Structure formats: C-alpha cells, structure tokens
Amino acid sequence: MKRSLILLSFAFLSSKIYSQNIFPVKLNNCKTERFCLDCGDVKAGYDEKEFQIINSRLNSSFTLKGVSGGIKLQVLVDSKGKACVLSHTDQSNNIITQKIIDELNNFKSWKPAITNGNVEEKTSITVTFLIKDNTIKGQVERVDMNAFKKSFDEPKKPEIFNKKYNYKNENLNNYKITVWNSKNSNLPNNMTDHIAIDRNELIWLTVDEGLVKFDGNTFINSEQNITDKGKFFGYYELESDNNNIKWVHGKDNIYSFNDKEWTKYDPKVIGIDGAYEIINNAKTGEVFFCSDEGLTIFKDGKWSNINKDKVNALPSNRVSFAKRDSKNRIWIGTFSGSIMIDENGKAIVLKIRTQY
Template structure:
C-alpha cells in the first residue's frame, strides 16, 4: 500500500508581524525582527555538515513507499545559529518533526552579509523531498518579485466575533481617501510606519524605502549618508518636538533636521536599532525601544533604562514605551508590562493580578480625563497555534481600575490589535487590526468595524495609524496610505 508523506502547501501571504511564511508556526525562535532571504551574501549552511544531516535522516527514518515534500523557514542569526520558524506540513508528520529536530541541532550555518556587515537575523527556505526511499534537502531561494506581488492584493477580513452585530451607522459620516501605486506615484503599497511632522508633511516607510507626502505627491526621502546595498529597509519612524525626524534603518539610528541627515554613533547612544520610536510631546523626550532596554533622548543627551538599573523591569527587550500625563512611563517588554512612576518606583504587572499580567502593551493613548488605552499582545500563549488569543485592548481608568475588551465581551472583531488612537474631537477610540481592518469604539456600547468588504478602506491589514492636529486619521496599510476625515 502506497503511503503519502504530506501535501506541499505554500502560502506567501504573511499575517501578524510579517514573520512566518508557512502556515505551521513554531515557538522556539525569537522573531522580533529579521529580513527575508536578504544580503549580498545570503544565509546558508556548511555543505559537509548538511550532507551529514541528510545521511543521518536517511539512516534513521523509514522512508519505504513514502513520497512528498515539505518546506521549512529557517532563521539564521549573526553567530551562525539557526532555528526552524515555520513549515508547510500541517499534519505534523513524525518525519517533519525529525527534520526540524536535526535542523535545530545543526551547528555550522553561514550568516547573511549586506555591505560587509553581518545581518542580525535572516530567514531562508529549505525544501526536503522524499522520492525512491530517499530524502534530500536544499535551499530554495525566495523570488522577491513574486513574493512582493503576493502582498499586493487585499485579504478578506477575518471576523472572529460571531456575536456582535455591526451596524456601522457612523461610516456614512466619513470621507475615505486612498493613495496606492495605481492611482498615485507611491512607489509601492507596503506601508508599515507613519509620522506627521510639524509642517503637516507625512513621512511613510515603504518596502525598502522612505517617502514624504504633501497631499499631492510622494517624494523619495531616504537618507543619503549610508551605502544601502542590495537590502536596506526602514523599521521605525517618529517626529520630535523640534520637528526632527528619527528613523531606524538597517543597523543604524538616523535623524533628519530638515537640512541634513545624521547617523547616530551606536557606541555613544548604546543601540543600533529600535522596535519602536515614540515622541513624548509634553516632556520633549524621544523613546527608543530596543533589546538594550529603553533609550531616552532629550535636549541632546542620551540615557538608558534597563534591568541593571531597575531590577523590577521584566526584560531589557522593550517593544513599546510612552509617558502619560501623570509623568509615569508605561513599558511593554517581551516578558511583560511595567510602569515607572514619578518617584522612579517600578510596578511589574507580572507580579499583579491585573489584566496586564501575561501581556505586553504595544501602543497607548490617553484621553482628557486621564483614562489610558492599550493594545495588547499575549507573549506566553496558552494554546500554541491559536490565532484569536487573549489580547484585544485594555483601558486603565483614572481611578486605577482596568478593563479588557475582547471578542467575548465586546464588539472587537479580532483580538490581535496593532494600535490605538484616541480622537478628542469625537470622543471615540480607533483600533487597528491586522486581520479585521479598523475598529471604531464610542467608549459606550457602540462598536463599528470597517474593512475592504464593507467600506472604501482597501484592506483588512492595517499596520499602524496616526492622527493629525485637525483630527484626520491616517492609516499605514499593506494596500497604500488611507485618510479618514469627517465630512
């Protein structure tokens, strides 16, 4: 009787943080930032060691009558270590599990190199095929043109809330304008970061690029002091009180004072990258969130907050931070959320019974009454592979109490939220998601959900958003730039 090993399933449509190419995600990799099959010299493996791996698989596995193939996405770091990030075998066949085990044990991987610098992390794809009772593996390089093209179409929204009835009565009150590569000179539709400067100029990261938009025309705005090589991308973006733009590009922090670009010396500031850059308007501080803790820039001086200075901090791996109106710093790390009060006392919410326990805050906004709004990420998920996790948003009311809103107790359509923005003019909270589009919450009982199948918003994937001084909301999406304004 002929046996089938598995069915090859390929999906190049990324979800969540654009990290996993294949449908079966593994939890053993630290995947906060990496590039896909990048580099002048791409990541790979020592041929002799890989040949030994194949020989071991052929000796230890029973491959009689088996035929099929599986693809594996492998993350290779700067030290030549690797781990399997995702794969295509949704049946989790024992043969696939054995391949994963051996790939994770393989020592001699070669790192990706761009412009003479080793990439911190890069993913490559391997395909293992079984034929004639023998297994063989090889690297399958990513066709970047086909890969990028696969993004340039909207996914259908995934609405996990099956109880709430969305009437969307406020939708008629908004004018929605979309700029994309078809109706404007926007270079491409992959927009992940956005800021609006003091002159009303919009700055937007595009795939491997940086542009400005004055409402009519997009212009290239990339820094001109670094040889970018074949792969160079921008990952974080903010405008400070002096109208200086701060950008994290590959391996460097840059600033632009509207006259010239400056590359920050990583030995001086202590970091060479950031997950997020956040401007604190009331204090004039710029926060840089990175693996080295929270780095703060103010009045030309750099300081750092980390576990060596504050032991109660859950982790040095800070993904988001912001001050509130009471001068408290709220910090989200990959190991939990913390708050530093005005007396420098730290509350680690992993040591509390609040709804922030087990959660990392990923964005924050505040209303005129001192209520705080957070988007949440569950960093230790109870059910591996679950999509609609225990996340949603949280509100910390001015009296110190918390409340969490999810698909089970509210009108949120999907629990993974990317960003929250409070609109002081309408007294509503805007919430972005990466599968269900945009959410409008009136802070009472009214929830509305706008996406590409019920509105002019062109996508269900919204990377982030920001609001200008006139109350106009801008969305950075995988289908271009979106403006939402009251009619």
Template structure:
C-alpha cells in the first residue's frame, strides 16, 4: 500500500503581512516580522543547477520507495539571498518533509526578489516537492493572487494552547461588539493591520494595499497622492502626532499628512527609508520610527537617531519597539534584546540582568495609573526553541517597587504566549491583550482571564493585528476580518 502526503493548501496572508504562514505546518526558522508575498518586479527564484544538486542529495539520502505525494513549502528569502522555510503543507510532519526543510534552510541557491533593481528586504514564495516513482522533483510555484485574495477572507479557528484554564467570559455580556467589513459597509477589504485615531476622532486604517479613514459612518480613501503607486503599494505603519499630523510608512518612503497636503521625506536626509512601527509619545511630542537603522526620532521639525554607534549598550540596530513611560524612561526593544534609558541617560541592557526581559524583545508596552508597566514579549533567539509555536513569551510586568513577573500559558490564563499588543484600560482597570491566533484577552490584573474570539463571541476572527482607544474609552480592533468596536454597554 502506497503512503501519501496530505496536501492542505490554506491561504492565510496577503501581500503585506506580519509573521504569517501560508500552510498549516508552521515553523519558526527565521525572523519573519514583516514580508511581502511573492512580490517584486522580478520574483524570488532559485539557481536551477544548485536546486538539481539539492534534489539529487535528497533522493540519495531518503527512502522513497512506495511513497507518493506532493508537499508545498513557503520559503522566506531576504535581500542577501538567505532563505528559510516558514511553513509547509504536510500536517503529518513526515521525516522526509523535515529533511527537505533542513536542506532548504541550508540551501545557498536562493535568488532575492527585486523591485526597481533593488533587492526586496524580505519576500516569501512557494516551492513544491513531489515524490513519484521513487524520486523527488522540485519546482517554484507562483501564487495566484486573485485566487489567494478570494480564499483568504475566512476566519481561522482560534488556537488555544492553555488547556488548564477555564474561560468563563462572564464580562462578555457587558460589551456591545460592532463589526464593519466589506459585506456590511464600504470598507474596501477586510484585512486591516494598523489603526490610529487622530485628535478629531477620525479612524485611520490600513487595508491591504490601501489607506482609509472612518468617521463612524463611511470609509474614505486617504492614500498619499504625491508618489506614483506602481504595481504594488502598501502601508506598513501609521501614527498620529500631537499636532494631528499623520505619519505613515509606504513603499520605501516615510510620508506625513497634516490634513492639507502630503509630504515625502528624503531617506538620505532622515536616515531611513522605512519603519517596522511608528509611535507617538504624547508627553514629549516625539515621533519614534523603529527600523533596521536604529531608533529615528522626529521632534519639532528636527530628526535624530539612536543606534549602536551612539549607545553602545543597544543590542542591535534592528529596533522593533520604542516608548517612554511616565518617568521619562525610554524603553527600546530590538531583535537582539531590550534596553531602558533613564532620564539621566543611564542605560540598562536587560541581557545583562536576570529579569523577564532577558532574552526578549519588547514588542508593546503600556502603563497603569500607579506606574506599573506591562510588556508584550518576543523571544528573539530562534535557536532556543526551534519549531516550538507557543514559546516562553507571554507578558511581562514591572511593578513600581522594581519587581518583575511573567505571565504565560503555564502560570496564568494566557491562551497563547505570543502577543501583538497590550493596552491598559483606565476606565475598567483591566489589561487588554491581542494575539494573531487566540483573539482578544481581557485580564483583570488579579486572577480572572477572559478570551474572546470568533467561536465564542461576535468578534469575527482570532487574528487581531492592532488595538486603540477612542476619546470615550471604546476599544477598536484592526483585524483580518474588518474593523471591530468593543464598547461597554
């Protein structure tokens, strides 16, 4: 009897994405915070001669007799031609699939995608490996974007890794949940990754390859109009500053909009051509741009930069997060660790401490009225727990007395340890936590946890990209199934 691989082709992402996978067997082999799907004027590819050698080695080192089937592999390639496997379609995780993954992760024949003759920073593409008549054949398989977008618009079931905590969700009845999507409104599409509410109460939302505003009734196109969009143009980050100027990162450019006109900034003058995230600091008026060039700061018309040349304790120039707390301490998360710079410019490198932040990149932070700090964590060392989905991350808490606590699926009601954002609700005195697999979490800061998602509430998805509050304390969610409002009844 012939054994077969099971091919399950599930499309979960779009062209501009944040650490997502195409196929059900998800791996943690490389840094995949943001990348595009099979993009570029010239697509990512492989050196055919080197691929033939890879296949030859696989054929000689694996027992293939009696095996028939096809497995799809999603591969991430960076601008230096380094590649790694993000996901594949073999849910049985057969030893042959694992061997192919290892071979692809060692493969030196990847060719980066190019856009305007410049290598794309990160792009994913697919390869198929088919076993037939006792041998393997491999080839690149392009994504049909039209079919992809049609198949994407379906919510995924939540992935709850905490099997011990019982979620009673007693407060769910206290909330009115409103959803705007492409079926019940003029929202262009349902894939929303970034959200900000400006001083006029207007919601700004990224939607796949676009940018829209929402006044509570209608969505309006709000895209920059000073650069030709070309074949593909997406928005990867957004914030609104104290002067109500909106800042966005588009394709290789930083833009601002003052409600009258758009302005583009020369990368040679400001030192960056993009950002992982953009954050506004209300108390100081600073706008933080987190990028591969360090932390770039805009304040009152002036640009400055914090990098390893200036702060030797900074673990890496790849800055993912930055925010000041009420004591004017600057917290910075990089993909090699996190630091804090106090008001006297004294630097604490948490890689040299025994705190929760050792081995972690801060990805989010908020503060309650007492001064306690809450952190979203990312375990940046991918070799520490290779292949493990529910890593030792969760949330970190630094209390005002200087003590630390980490909450995970093993010691709390966290349903899943990876978080997208933490937000403290000053009206309800609770912490809201969003994730891309387990939905929305409500934590009362004592011992009660609630978990809302598409299988137990009106929230339409388990994937929540970003959150923010309006001036009335209502919680808004940017999700992969539209815009969601959570308001107290």
C-alpha cells in the first residue's frame, strides 16, 4: 500500500518576509536569529553624508583603472543602528570585497527600519557596490517584494553542500508524492511559513497574511474573526494540542481556536503578546510558548512562566525553543545559551566542550 506524502510550497512570510542568507557566499560573523527582509513603513538605511565617506575611502584605497564589475551584499541592521554583512555575491573573495565588508561592519551610521512606529529588531537590506569609470560607489538596492514572492511559484532545486555523500531514501518508492500550489488548487498563494496537523488529520498552515486548513481536497479559509485586521495582520506561529485546540500567534496576541470559536488572550494576563515557537508536549498536555518574556506554559487552563527572575541560571529571557523529554526534564534554548531543568527543578547550564 502506498502512503501519501504531502509537499507544500515552503517559503517566507510575505508582507513581513522572514528570511536567511540570500546570496551564495555566506558569512558566519552575524547573530542570525529571526529578522525580516527589507521590511518596515520606514526602510532601514544609513546617513547619506556619512556613507559617502565609505565611498571616498574605498576610492582612495584602490587603483580602479581598467576594473569594472559589481557586488551585492546582504546587510543585517539591528534596532540600535549596528550592522553586519550576512552574505554576498563575490565567490572570488576579491580584496576589494573584503575591504567593503570591513567598512560596512564598522560603519556607525545605520538607521533601523520602523513599522507602525516601532523599531524593527533586525532587518536585512541589500547594498550594491558598482565599479565603473575608475570609480566605486555603493548604495541600497530595495527588494522588489512582488518579484520576490513570484519567484517561489517556481522553486529552485535545493542546494547540496556535502558533495561527497550519496543521498538516498530507500522508502521513497513507498510514497505517492503530490504537490499543491496556487496554480493547481485553491491554495491562496505559495507563501507559507508554518504547518500543523490536528487530531482530525486536518492540515493547518499560514499563507501570506492568512490562515487556512486543508482536508485533503480543498484549502479552507480559517482566519480569526474577533480582531480587526487593519492594514496588516500576520500569522507567525501555529500549533495543535492534545485537545485539538489550534494555537496561533497573530499580530501582537496569542489566539486559540476550538473549531467553533476563537479566543484572544490578554497579554497583561498571560504575560506575552507573541511567540517565537509554540510547542505541544503530547505526553504532559503542556503547550510551550517561547518568547522574549521567557518560557510560558499552558496546562489545564492555567498559565505559568519560567524566566530569569524565577530561574537565575536561565541565560536570557529570549527563549527560542523548549521541550520536555520522557524523563520530565525541560530543555530550553535561548539566544544567549541553553539550560536543562531536571526532574527535581534543578537548572543545569549546557556548555559546549571544545577539544584540541
């Protein structure tokens, strides 16, 4: 009997697209937790006058006669106006490229992106440097969001980094592979970020600014209906728990849906207004919410929280992932390190041991 494997078009959340490295040469000197791609009502950029100093310094550092070409760099700008080059297009690692990277990393006059009056934590922008007529000049190149989203209608083959290993799946012939997209079904678009499967084997997924469920034949709009959407309403996280409750991080709120009605949770009551991840612990019936406020736990209708005020060993309140294991231990990963809380409530800091 052949089993069905559902393949959906995975991409990024569109109106505020979350992404990773967009150019082939990837650098490892940036802290790349969640960031958005050229987002904001006010886009990230730089002080024009100060940036001209970079152009002048580059022109005085090199003899550019007879040289032509260009390079694109992905620059990560944070809320404090600091930046880091995340990736670029120059696979030759030319000395000019290295100088440009140093200049951008050390530049102090970046301006963060702003959305609805709030500064974006981290934003990726593209800076292009062109060498023409013996002169080098850099400037921001804005992302064409419509073209970017359209590119996912025809996804490229995955990039394989390990060229020596022969990847094979001996069970592949046991599956019938079906692809649904916006062209061959009523899927609203191909921009999906999260998928959850509930106890009825319905598939729930976020699509652009919407939420849909899939019954095997039809994609059904299932967005929350108790909060006005306004200019933009995004769905960022999604999970289904033991009681078949669907949990969603919508814009500035946590929501739940019991297949009949939606519930919105007051951030002042539960202590959070969003989550990096929502994780169901099937064995204990707990739902974990990982956020900037620590680890928030929902169980049997009650909310509790693990944060630095309660567990001093927690490296940071910015929890990116957590899970309870079969021995009743909680493993917590933060943006500043990880800990394990054992079955007796003792917190153990996890350290990477390096051998020389």
